[in-house]
Amino acid sequence: MAQAQRIAILGDEAIALAVKQANVDVIAAYPITPQTIIVERLSEYVANGELDAAFIQAESEHSALSICVGAGLAGARVYTSTCSQGLALMHEIVYATSSMRVPMVMTIVNRALNAPLNIHCEHGDVMAERDSGWVHLFAANVQEAYDLTFIAFKLAEHKDVMLPVSVNMDAFILSHSIEPLTPISDEDAARFLPPKDYELAIDFDNPITHGTMALPDTYMEFKMQLKEAVEGVKEIFPEVVEEYARISGRKYWYFDSYMADDADAVVIVMGSTYGTVKTAAKKLREEGLKVGVIGLTMFRPFPEEQLVEVLKNVKAVVVMDRAYGYGGLGGPLYTDVIGLLYRNGIRIPAKNIVYGLGGRDFKLDEAEAVLRMAAQGAREGGFDTHVQWWGVRA
Amino acid sequence: MGLVEVRWHGRGGQGVVTGSNLLARAAIQEGNYAQHFPEFGPERAGAPVRSYTRISEEPIEIHCGVYEPDIVVIIDPVMSRHAKEYCYGLKTGGDILLNYIPPEDDEIIRWARDNGYKLHVVDARKISLEEINREIYNVPLLAALIKVRGLCQMSTLEDVLAKRFKGKVFEMNLKISRRAYEEVKTIVG
Numbered sequence: 072m073a074q075a076q077r078i079a080i081l082g083d084e085a086i087a088l089a090v091k092q093a094n095v096d097v098i099a100a101y102p103i104t105p106q107t108i109i110v111e112r113l114s115e116y117v118a119n120g121e122l123d124a125a126f127i128q129a130e131s132e133h134s135a136l137s138i139c140v141g142a143g144l145a146g147a148r149v150y151t152s153t154c155s156q157g158l159a160l161m162h163e164i165v166y167a168t169s170s171m172r173v174p175m176v177m178t179i180v181n182r183a184l185n186a187p188l189n190i191h192c193e194h195g196d197v198m199a200e201r202d203s204g205w206v207h208l209f210a211a212n213v214q215e216a217y218d219l220t221f222i223a224f225k226l227a228e229h230k231d232v233m234l235p236v237s238v239n240m241d242a243f244i245l246s247h248s249i250e251p252l253t254p255i256s257d258e259d260a261a262r263f264l265p266p267k268d269y270e271l272a273i274d275f276d277n278p279i280t281h282g283t284m285a286l287p288d289t290y291m292e293f294k295m296q297l298k299e300a301v302e303g304v305k306e307i308f309p310e311v312v313e314e315y316a317r318i319s320g321r322k323y324w325y326f327d328s329y330m331a332d333d334a335d336a337v338v339i340v341m342g343s344t345y346g347t348v349k350t351a352a353k354k355l356r357e358e359g360l361k362v363g364v365i366g367l368t369m370f371r372p373f374p375e376e377q378l379v380e381v382l383k384n385v386k387a388v389v390v391m392d393r394a395y396g397y398g399g400l401g402g403p404l405y406t407d408v409i410g411l412l413y414r415n416g417i418r419i420p421a422k423n424i425v426y427g428l429g430g431r432d433f434k435l436d437e438a439e440a441v442l443r444m445a446a447q448g449a450r451e452g453g454f455d456t457h458v459q460w461w462g463v464r465a
Numbered sequence: 466m467g468l469v470e471v472r473w474h475g476r477g478g479q480g481v482v483t484g485s486n487l488l489a490r491a492a493i494q495e496g497n498y499a500q501h502f503p504e505f506g507p508e509r510a511g512a513p514v515r516s517y518t519r520i521s522e523e524p525i526e527i528h529c530g531v532y533e534p535d536i537v538v539i540i541d542p543v544m545s546r547h548a549k550e551y552c553y554g555l556k557t558g559g560d561i562l563l564n565y566i567p568p569e570d571d572e573i574i575r576w577a578r579d580n581g582y583k584l585h586v587v588d589a590r591k592i593s594l595e596e597i598n599r600e601i602y603n604v605p606l607l608a609a610l611i612k613v614r615g616l617c618q619m620s621t622l623e624d625v626l627a628k629r630f631k632g633k634v635f636e637m638n639l640k641i642s643r644r645a646y647e648e649v650k651t652i653v654g
Contacts, residue, residue, distance in 0.1 A: 346526030
């Protein structure tokens, strides 16, 4: 492992650096709002010869992802990035990408969907693609967003996976902020990600059909294979993060946790808020409050078995969602967790906190209040309500 | 040093965001941890703008706004005359840095003293006009901040400036920031 130095970098630029080091062949993107600086930097890398790739400016996000699908099937290492409305416009092709088993990495800089018009952080955009058969990873800071980009390519192109992977990072909070980054060397990046070996690549001498029609007698078998491939990512993930740890010194897991093992109450959260809740938990631990925090890195496939190992020992859980399932039982992460608790026979109270929609700030003292609420739920053996929209004016 | 939080005030077009950005870069270059993030709103020339910097020797994990800064820097000379309006949330014992030298009987001096704030002043407008016949406030205010709070070495800032600006623009920024570094005064300590 080469000794690397910490640099100061904008979140968007950290991602562009990772994509350059991943030596992608094709980048297709639509450059207008809600796009970020990620693809702007990539276009500069391509224009000034630092990255030997085709940068294709599409006329819409729908086309951008379609181009990526075609290039991916041709055997290229492909990348795109979008946010909110752009992802919504890609929606049709999002499903085609996973169902055609096209390895690909997309950074989703998470922003709120209209209406009202808002360009700020929310996870509602990726949640609309939750069930698409993509692997969805969440970064808690700029370093993680950078590292997960390499891990995403490795996973996507693994011959037992062959799926698209999204790396989610909170808009503005991470994308437009400067944080320290310890990059890996170009040599380590090249060793970790050798040229893509895609055995189904289009070959004119041996033609095969991609994206065929499948009628009722075969469609379910295709989808069953997709289900197994997505769930199988949980088996592959440990070897990929282990290999990445060897070159970077940074070990990733299905989730990061802070003092969750001996906690009475645990808060589960995704994205940049993890660090805020963790910081609040450190303070409460000093007061003797037995609280822990889980920051989920892998959202799909959902690491059920690994979470059960922690949750079976706690007395209450609070699940924080930066998105909502309107008309349903709560936010998407919460409904996953209560399902997990039920079917694994863990009978503990669980509460949903819906926070930060449209970029509303979630402060350190609010994180402390949520942790105290979790501890109170553990003490009293229940919560006052299932779902609470945090800090909303009446 | 512990965690230091800085809130920058100025107007769109004055480089408020760049000032905060350069401070974070300098701190990280010295091996510390830092965050910089702008206020995320419409970008309009002349409108009040805020930007934030966090610096610490330890990794910074929180990702939320700054509400109780340790330091308030006001880079606009007119806003500096109304400093009280921009010091909300400032911690007791905190630092205020103005781009304006108030007269000795100015109310702001008594107000700072009464509230337990430290008040630092530099006339970056005068320096900038005299030295380069232009009005650049952000970099000289950053140099002044480094002088009074020692958040990083001046040589590190000069190195960061050299990476950010080229040729004449770099020379101009270097000249006015060196003079601001020398001329900044602490009038309430």
